[in-house]
Amino acid sequence: MLILCHNISFMDKKQFLKKSSRRRFIRNSVVGATSVSILPTVLSNCSDKTNPDTDPVPLPKDDFIPEGDFGFFEGVASFDPTQNKVVLWSRYTPAANESSNPEVILEVATDLDFKNLTTSEPVVVDANSDNTVSVDVSSLISNTKYYYRFSSEKTKAISIVGETKTLPSVGEVSEVKIAVVSCANYELGYFNVYGALAESEADFVVHLGDYIYENSVVEYGNSELAASMGREHEPPREIISLDDYRSRYRQYRGDEQLQKAHQLKPFICVWDDHEFANDAYKDGAGNHQADEGSYSTRKMNAIQAWYEYLPARVTDNTKIYRSFDMAGIVHLMMLDTRIVGRDKQLNYNDYMVDSELDKEAFLSDWQDPDRSLLGKEQLSWLTAQISSNNSKWQVIGSQVLMGKYHFPEEILSLLRKFSGGSRIDKQLAEQFGQQLNELISIKNRIEQGDPDITPAERARVENVLPFNLDYWDGYPIERAKIFEAASGKKLIDFAGASHNAWHTILSDDKGKKVGAEFATTSITSSGLEKTIGDNPVTISVFEQTNIKLIDDLLYSKIAKRGYILATFSDAKAEAEWKFAGSITTKDASTISDYTAIEE
Numbered sequence: 001m002l003i004l005c006h007n008i009s010f011m012d013k014k015q016f017l018k019k020s021s022r023r024r025f026i027r028n029s030v031v032g033a034t035s036v037s038i039l040p041t042v043l044s045n046c047s048d049k050t051n052p053d054t055d056p057v058p059l060p061k062d063d064f065i066p067e068g069d070f071g072f073f074e075g076v077a078s079f080d081p082t083q084n085k086v087v088l089w090s091r092y093t094p095a096a097n098e099s100s101n102p103e104v105i106l107e108v109a110t111d112l113d114f115k116n117l118t119t120s121e122p123v124v125v126d127a128n129s130d131n132t133v134s135v136d137v138s139s140l141i142s143n144t145k146y147y148y149r150f151s152s153e154k155t156k157a158i159s160i161v162g163e164t165k166t167l168p169s170v171g172e173v174s175e176v177k178i179a180v181v182s183c184a185n186y187e188l189g190y191f192n193v194y195g196a197l198a199e200s201e202a203d204f205v206v207h208l209g210d211y212i213y214e215n216s217v218v219e220y221g222n223s224e225l226a227a228s229m230g231r232e233h234e235p236p237r238e239i240i241s242l243d244d245y246r247s248r249y250r251q252y253r254g255d256e257q258l259q260k261a262h263q264l265k266p267f268i269c270v271w272d273d274h275e276f277a278n279d280a281y282k283d284g285a286g287n288h289q290a291d292e293g294s295y296s297t298r299k300m301n302a303i304q305a306w307y308e309y310l311p312a313r314v315t316d317n318t319k320i321y322r323s324f325d326m327a328g329i330v331h332l333m334m335l336d337t338r339i340v341g342r343d344k345q346l347n348y349n350d351y352m353v354d355s356e357l358d359k360e361a362f363l364s365d366w367q368d369p370d371r372s373l374l375g376k377e378q379l380s381w382l383t384a385q386i387s388s389n390n391s392k393w394q395v396i397g398s399q400v401l402m403g404k405y406h407f408p409e410e411i412l413s414l415l416r417k418f419s420g421g422s423r424i425d426k427q428l429a430e431q432f433g434q435q436l437n438e439l440i441s442i443k444n445r446i447e448q449g450d451p452d453i454t455p456a457e458r459a460r461v462e463n464v465l466p467f468n469l470d471y472w473d474g475y476p477i478e479r480a481k482i483f484e485a486a487s488g489k490k491l492i493d494f495a496g497a498s499h500n501a502w503h504t505i506l507s508d509d510k511g512k513k514v515g516a517e518f519a520t521t522s523i524t525s526s527g528l529e530k531t532i533g534d535n536p537v538t539i540s541v542f543e544q545t546n547i548k549l550i551d552d553l554l555y556s557k558i559a560k561r562g563y564i565l566a567t568f569s570d571a572k573a574e575a576e577w578k579f580a581g582s583i584t585t586k587d588a589s590t591i592s593d594y595t596a597i598e599e
Helices: 013-019 192-198 223-229 242-253 256-264 295-309 359-366 376-388 409-421 426-447 455-462 476-485 536-549
Strands: 004-006 076-079 086-091 103-109 117-124 132-137 145-151 162-165 175-181 204-207 266-269 322-326 330-334 393-398 406-408 464-466 491-495 501-507 513-519 553-557 562-569 573-580 590-598
Touching: 076 145, 076 162, 076 256, 086 103, 086 145, 086 162, 103 132, 117 132, 162 256, 175 192, 175 330, 192 256, 192 562, 192 573, 242 256, 242 295, 330 376, 376 476, 406 409, 409 426, 409 464, 426 455, 426 536, 491 501, 491 562, 501 573, 501 590, 513 590, 536 553, 553 573, 553 590
Parallel strands: 004 132, 076 266, 175 204, 204 266, 330 393, 393 491, 491 513
Antiparallel strands: 076 086, 086 132, 103 117, 103 145, 145 162, 175 562, 322 330, 406 464, 501 513, 501 553, 562 573, 573 590
């Protein structure tokens, strides 16, 4: 999908539109076109902030009378802000009797009444890109709020008015506020978190992936709950074709709270696995089977649809890693830890012999220096970015957890029995609780210097292995190279994917602190409570046990949905974990549960 650059000075609006050449905008499509779906909905002409007196009222062309449902049903959005650019987006559903590639007008202004226009530009809507429009508007002023809207001269349809903001230059602000989100499964609840961050103090939104889920109806959820909320996936099957992915994006973008977030905040996005298929990597995915066709074709379908709905300013559509500088305070580096370079994840089940872990074989593969999460090119780019940039904070946007989340081996052995998302039964729960209590007792005795600790007891808490090999824990050699590049820097990692909230010290192999991880929980997707059960006492005990047994972990919350509001200044990086009260009823209010400060 093309991102378009243009720079226009505004004269008289009508005079400009008469004189302007109707330029056709080229689109950089990854795969071929498909037919366009017409959504059965009603036209919304403006937001509550629109001034009807100044809205464009185009003259009818050739007495054209539009037929059917038409308009900007998926709202508006802005992406990848810089100091002088921002990508503006919408999708236009043509009237049934309109041409297949109609034109719409993009207007950008510094005021809500659109009296101080900076841009008024005709844009061709291309059916080959699912009728989406993305325009990279340039020559903007740094640290400035802009208003924008799209309209059709032919049908008189008008989009809601969007707000966006350019990044600040050095010296323009003393702090930067970023909202961090991840993992929104439409079927599992209302997008209250999007509604909350729309009204938040955040200047920008960092989305770490799993923007959509590829699964069939209720594959990861509760059929009765999804049906009661009217949030069953469309199409109901697992999505594979380009049209499937497009339909799923349209469904998500029809959500009113997600639309509001995009309307009011600029987004910086990367994909994770569910934009493709669960547990994806460069050559395959856990949720892609041989009878589902070519994985390579499916991957390109997913990439095409992603760019149509979440445009990023890149030169190669397969490479989404890129950086943003914010006022000399934050240097944000967005990664692709999923598709471009990831070798297939290790799996403990592949090392089981007679129900026991072949630890020697596992450790040999785990420590293989040739295994990669980023790929050589992206790793080289990232280490160079970190080492050469002089911003106060080096901030990584990483889909998966970067910290060390190492559990005692016996706990991992027990947790492996819960594979497939099964909950703990009563007998297993009792065993689980007993072992946790024993391990905490041993850890307390070690910390208190108890001379009677036996070697066997010490081994129970000190023999640890990574909890999830899909995360950076599964690629420790490459992680060490990043930590080495960050030596002497102030490093913060944003992470998603786990559906749980974590504040963790980032430490090297010698135990030296190199930074901190602010990991957000999900927007709707279930956390570890899906495995251990939803009893509040059990959850609280497990959270406290995590902090006790995982050396670098400072905070754990496993059963709440929400986002992080991170505030950066020269003096400190502060992260506030905000949680929705519920996702089964519409309520965008949140509560603050924990605040981390790194200096």
